[in-house]
Amino acid sequence: MNATVARLTARSLLGRRRALLLLALPAILLLLAGLSRALAGREDTTTVGMLGGFALGTVIPLLGLIAGTGAIGPEIDDGSIVYLLSKPLSRSSIVTTKAAVAMAVVTVFGAVPTLLAGLVLSGTGARLAVGFGLAALVAGVAYAALFLLLAVLTRQAVVVGLLYALIWESLVGNFVPGAQALSVQQWALSITERVLGTSTAARLDVDAAVGVTTGCVLLAVVIVGGTWYAGRRLRSLRLTSDD
Amino acid sequence: MPDPSAKGVIHDLGYRHYEGERLGRAQIVRALYVDSAKGAFGIGRSAKSKVMPMLVLGAICLPAVIVAVVASVTHLDRLPGGYTSYLVKTQALIMVFVAGQAPASVSRDLRFHVMSLYFSRPLQRVDYVAAKLAALATAVFVLCALPLTILFAGALLAKLPLSEQLPDFSRSVGGAVLLALVLAGIGLVIAAITPRRGLGVAAIITVLAVLAGVHGIVQGIATEQGNDSVAGYAGLLSPFSLVHGVQHSTLGADTVYPASPPGMLGAWVFAAVLVAVVGGAFGALLLRYRGVRI
Amino acid sequence: MAVLRLDRVSRWFGNVVAVNDVTMEIGPGVTGLLGPNGAGKSTLIHMMGGFLAPSSGTVELDGEGVWRNERIYSRIGLVPEREAMYDVVTGWEFVLANARLHRLPDPEAAARRALATVEMTEAQDRDISTYSKGMKQRVKMATALVHDPPLLLLDEPFNGMDPRQRLHLMDLLRAMGDEGRTVLFSSHILEEVEQLAQRIQVVVAGRHAASGGFREIRQLMTERPHQYAIRSDDDRALAAAIIAQPSASGVQLLARGDVVSATGRRDTSSALHVQATDFAAFVRVLPRLAQEHGIRLYEVTPTDESLESVFSYLVAR
Numbered sequence: 001m002n003a004t005v006a007r008l009t010a011r012s013l014l015g016r017r018r019a020l021l022l023l024a025l026p027a028i029l030l031l032l033a034g035l036s037r038a039l040a041g042r043e044d045t046t047t048v049g050m051l052g053g054f055a056l057g058t059v060i061p062l063l064g065l066i067a068g069t070g071a072i073g074p075e076i077d078d079g080s081i082v083y084l085l086s087k088p089l090s091r092s093s094i095v096t097t098k099a100a101v102a103m104a105v106v107t108v109f110g111a112v113p114t115l116l117a118g119l120v121l122s123g124t125g126a127r128l129a130v131g132f133g134l135a136a137l138v139a140g141v142a143y144a145a146l147f148l149l150l151a152v153l154t155r156q157a158v159v160v161g162l163l164y165a166l167i168w169e170s171l172v173g174n175f176v177p178g179a180q181a182l183s184v185q186q187w188a189l190s191i192t193e194r195v196l197g198t199s200t201a202a203r204l205d206v207d208a209a210v211g212v213t214t215g216c217v218l219l220a221v222v223i224v225g226g227t228w229y230a231g232r233r234l235r236s237l238r239l240t241s242d243d
Numbered sequence: 244m245p246d247p248s249a250k251g252v253i254h255d256l257g258y259r260h261y262e263g264e265r266l267g268r269a270q271i272v273r274a275l276y277v278d279s280a281k282g283a284f285g286i287g288r289s290a291k292s293k294v295m296p297m298l299v300l301g302a303i304c305l306p307a308v309i310v311a312v313v314a315s316v317t318h319l320d321r322l323p324g325g326y327t328s329y330l331v332k333t334q335a336l337i338m339v340f341v342a343g344q345a346p347a348s349v350s351r352d353l354r355f356h357v358m359s360l361y362f363s364r365p366l367q368r369v370d371y372v373a374a375k376l377a378a379l380a381t382a383v384f385v386l387c388a389l390p391l392t393i394l395f396a397g398a399l400l401a402k403l404p405l406s407e408q409l410p411d412f413s414r415s416v417g418g419a420v421l422l423a424l425v426l427a428g429i430g431l432v433i434a435a436i437t438p439r440r441g442l443g444v445a446a447i448i449t450v451l452a453v454l455a456g457v458h459g460i461v462q463g464i465a466t467e468q469g470n471d472s473v474a475g476y477a478g479l480l481s482p483f484s485l486v487h488g489v490q491h492s493t494l495g496a497d498t499v500y501p502a503s504p505p506g507m508l509g510a511w512v513f514a515a516v517l518v519a520v521v522g523g524a525f526g527a528l529l530l531r532y533r534g535v536r537i
Numbered sequence: 538m539a540v541l542r543l544d545r546v547s548r549w550f551g552n553v554v555a556v557n558d559v560t561m562e563i564g565p566g567v568t569g570l571l572g573p574n575g576a577g578k579s580t581l582i583h584m585m586g587g588f589l590a591p592s593s594g595t596v597e598l599d600g601e602g603v604w605r606n607e608r609i610y611s612r613i614g615l616v617p618e619r620e621a622m623y624d625v626v627t628g629w630e631f632v633l634a635n636a637r638l639h640r641l642p643d644p645e646a647a648a649r650r651a652l653a654t655v656e657m658t659e660a661q662d663r664d665i666s667t668y669s670k671g672m673k674q675r676v677k678m679a680t681a682l683v684h685d686p687p688l689l690l691l692d693e694p695f696n697g698m699d700p701r702q703r704l705h706l707m708d709l710l711r712a713m714g715d716e717g718r719t720v721l722f723s724s725h726i727l728e729e730v731e732q733l734a735q736r737i738q739v740v741v742a743g744r745h746a747a748s749g750g751f752r753e754i755r756q757l758m759t760e761r762p763h764q765y766a767i768r769s770d771d772d773r774a775l776a777a778a779i780i781a782q783p784s785a786s787g788v789q790l791l792a793r794g795d796v797v798s799a800t801g802r803r804d805t806s807s808a809l810h811v812q813a814t815d816f817a818a819f820v821r822v823l824p825r826l827a828q829e830h831g832i833r834l835y836e837v838t839p840t841d842e843s844l845e846s847v848f849s850y851l852v853a854r
Contacts, residue, residue, distance in 0.1 A: 159339075162339050
């Protein structure tokens with residue numbers, strides 16, 4: 001971990017246009033939560049729909065994409081990563097620091113607002129806010145690690161990541177039952193299921209494809225393994241010219 | 244002996260100056276249009292740039308092929324799902340296509356500051372914008388219309404009556420035209436203001452996905468409240484529901500979403516908003532390119 | 538003292554051989570890496586800087602390999618070719634960040650020194666995005682100097698610089714070389730290399746074509762005839778005497794206005810153009826000939842001593 005790398009990464013991640021996107025997502029989530037609570041009152045099914053569907057299904061992956069690729073992608077693309085690589089600094093510490101910054105960004109702009117939205121929607125009861133907040137936290141961290149690795153592997157990381165998120169998580173996941181076990185969303189959902197308890201989860205139709213232990217293990221594998229592998233790949237990064 | 248006062252000599256290397264006919268502005272626009280439209284599918288570009296569009300094209304046609312085959316083999320009496328709902332169900336793929344290909348069309352020219360090469364020809368800014376917009380709209384239209392055509396062909400092969408199928412098919416194709424225009428407009432505007440690689444893609448998909456999500460939520464809340472008119476107008480929030488609303492109320496297609504634009508006023512509002520979105524996108528692009536330094 | 542040793546280094550990308558069996562030793566002083574575009578200079582510098590692994594062969598700095606060896610960067614200063622830097626920070630912040638990344642004991646002082654060396658102190662508090670190309674290049678130099686490295690690698694450092702900045706950078710590099718640092722810079726512009734480098738490594742099409750001072754390189758290529766332009770008071774008689782010598786292979790009498798001297802100016806007098814195969818013997822025999830025949834020599838100029846001719850010869854080979 002390196003403070004200077006962290007500072008530089010944070011400065012470029014939170015630069016104007018990216019910051020706009022990063023802020024817009026939780027703002028819209030909270031706005032909708034407020035609207036729903038004001039108009040529809042406390043409705044657990046609505047809460048599950050909004051937190052599980054919109055927050056966990058759309059906002060968190062998008063934040064993971066923007067933060068994960070933004071933490072290293074632009075520097076590799078325009079070649080300014082050479083300033084980090086030409087220092088007596090281990091590649092894995094560069095990647096770990098960047099991953100940490102991306103994960104922090106996703107947590108602040110994604111997991112915390114999800115928790116807040118849950119509180120707005122359903123108050124402190126029913127444990128929905130905590131359940132989905134935790135799920136958002138781990139899913140966001142996992143997505144950030146995954147997309148950071150993707151950004152080290154290819155310059156087309158954003159498009160590839162999108163295709164993965166879409167085609168894998170929604171289409172294949174819906175049609176191929178076994179594939180659901182390999183979805184970050186499902187792993188995160190298993191934590192929600194555990195927090196809610198079996199009866200509430202069954203009532204609200206929160207059903208993860210994997211158990212909580214499997215989910216946590218797989219999440220840990222993705223987070224740690226992804227970051228480690230990204231560090232390895234950074235050692236052999238080729239500094240090419242534009243395009 | 245050469246003249247000592249001679250300044251210099253230009254040698255004749257066989258270079259011939261072109262004195263013939265030069266094609267005009269219209270042909271330039273047409274060439275840019277064709278090149279950009281083909282480039283959206285990676286045709287005329289590198290092999291890598293073909294992967295994503297072809298993958299998405301295949302993915303969006305696959306279910307249509309399956310439905311068509313199933314319909315003709317099992318002799319169904321109507322197509323499962325119908326035409327209009329097909330594009331709604333595959334909207335994620337269409338979103339990804341626009342998010343990927345809009346930046347591929349305009350961001351690179353801006354990022355590498357080559358706009359001066361375009362405008363030093365008899366090409367006006369409005370020509371560039373119109374050509375790019377039309378090209379991406381054409382590409383998105385092809386993406387949407389191809390699976391619809393496959394469904395139609397399947398229906399005909401299954402010997403379903405033409406008189407039933409043709410109106411539905413035509414309406415859905417009309418909807419595809421509108422959808423293509425709206426998405427291309429939104430996509431290009433966002434791509435033109437985010438020249439950095441990767442950011443444009445992320446921004447477009449964020450905007451489209453969030454709008455779709457917001458629409459779903461607002462419509463859900465309103466329907467549950469029993470407030471049908473709000474639920475109907477919620478369709479204005481997302482490009483897909485906007486086009487669908489126009490398709491339903493103006494073209495008469497079947498409704499897919501839980502709520503549709505309420506009444507005559509709703510129909511007019513939706514149509515007006517659609518035109519405003521496309522026109523606004525065109526105007527925004529013109530403004531953006533007016534400020535481009537040569 | 539830092540000595541960079543490349544031993545039979547090759548690098549290929551699929552079927553394309555970018556660097557072909559290059560062996561060279563870069564020692565203290567200023568060395569110029571010269572070659573046309575696409576000759577493999579950037580690839581070589583990337584390998585020297587540890588950013589690319591050689592497909593075969595070794596690259597060593599003072600006996601230590603540079604590939605996948607992060608510690609060695611405290612001894613290498615790199616000025617990359619590409620312009621991009623962290624646009625959102627100021628010049629000062631950027632150089633300071635580089636100093637901190639090098640774990641220097643006093644990063645602020647080092648950053649201040651480096652920025653003063655490149656004369657960027659007044660502009661240091663502006664965002665890098667507002668800098669001109671030359672200013673960005675100078676900040677790049679500052680980041681390469683901030684940790685006082687014994688080896689400096691510069692990839693096309695004079696690209697886009699105006700003449701004043703070029704002179705300043707040349708003075709700086711010359712001073713570095715005089716201090717005993719090893720400075721290697723690449724260029725495809727002959728005048729830059731000629732003016733600055735003490736030693737030249739010529740790379741053409743991936744191969745190491747020549748090394749040495751440019752005069753030494755020239756003298757080594759004795760197969761190619763040397764060209765001289767001679768002005769005297771009796772060209773024809775001198776021509777007759779010269780052609781009788783075995784060291785000359787051709788003479789040409791050029792009338793008024795035909796001669797273009799080495800500086801490119803047109804000469805208004807007539808001159809003798811001599812092609813000498815054995816230049817050492819020729820330069821000894823010429824004064825003797827002139828004296829024997831009573832001819833006064835006004836001017837004897839080698840017309841192809843510049844790096845230009847060396848270079849074109851190597852390229853055409």
